[in-house]
Amino acid sequence: MVTKGGFSLIELTVVIGLISLLTLAITSALLMSVVSSNRIRTATKIKQAGNFALDQMQGLIRNARNLDTCDSAGGSITVNNPDGGTTTLTQESDGNYTRVASNSGIYLTPSNLEVTNFTLACTPSDSTPSLITITFDLHDPQNLSSRESPTLHFETAVNLRN
Numbered sequence: 001m002v003t004k005g006g007f008s009l010i011e012l013t014v015v016i017g018l019i020s021l022l023t024l025a026i027t028s029a030l031l032m033s034v035v036s037s038n039r040i041r042t043a044t045k046i047k048q049a050g051n052f053a054l055d056q057m058q059g060l061i062r063n064a065r066n067l068d069t070c071d072s073a074g075g076s077i078t079v080n081n082p083d084g085g086t087t088t089l090t091q092e093s094d095g096n097y098t099r100v101a102s103n104s105g106i107y108l109t110p111s112n113l114e115v116t117n118f119t120l121a122c123t124p125s126d127s128t129p130s131l132i133t134i135t136f137d138l139h140d141p142q143n144l145s146s147r148e149s150p151t152l153h154f155e156t157a158v159n160l161r162n
Contacts, residue, residue: 042140042149046113050138050154053100053108060087060102061132061158070122070132077120077132091118097141114141116151133157 007015061067064079068086071077076090088103097114099107109115118136135155143149 039150042143043152046138046140046150046152049110049113050136050152053136053138054134054154054156056108057089057100057134058156058158060089062161064160067122067132067160070120072119072121075118075120077122089120091115091136100136109138112140112142113138131157131159 060081061077061079063082064087065082066080068078068080069076074090076088078086078088080086086103089108090101090103091098092101093099094101094107094111097111098116098118099109099111099113100115100118101107116137116139119134121133121135123131123133133155134157135153137151137153139151140149
């Protein structure tokens with residue numbers, strides 16, 4: 001009797017099933033790494049933009065000659081610059097998103113990120129403050145998934161130097 005070499009139907013079914021499971025595991029691991037990469041990239045972009053805005057506001061306030069007005073309720077502050085001009089920091093909408101802006105026509109946050117919960121607190125009072133606290137949240141509204149686009153919180157306190 002001659003025996004033929006080869007695989008039975010059961011052996012082929014088991015091998016195909018194992019290959020399918022292995023492919024599924026590799027695909028899900030690859031998909032998770034892509035999602036994590038996008039989330040990290042978005043969080044880094046938001047963090048850099050928020051830190052830039054905070055640095056700019058801190059520099060303007062810290063180097064100001066004096067504080068002209070501090071409207072904690074309205075969320076705006078006006079400082080007298082070393083060059084004699086004045087700069088007002090406030091939250092305003094550019095038509096699409098709410099952003100932090102100065103009166104010089106410069107937005108301190110990018111056009112594709114949205115600012116929420118923007119507050120300026122002047123202590124001990126609005127008339128003669130010695131400490132200004134700036135707080136805001138920043139997120140990317142274009143990413144609909146909250147896992148891929150986190151909302152980052154930024155907060156700092158600045159003393160007037162002059």
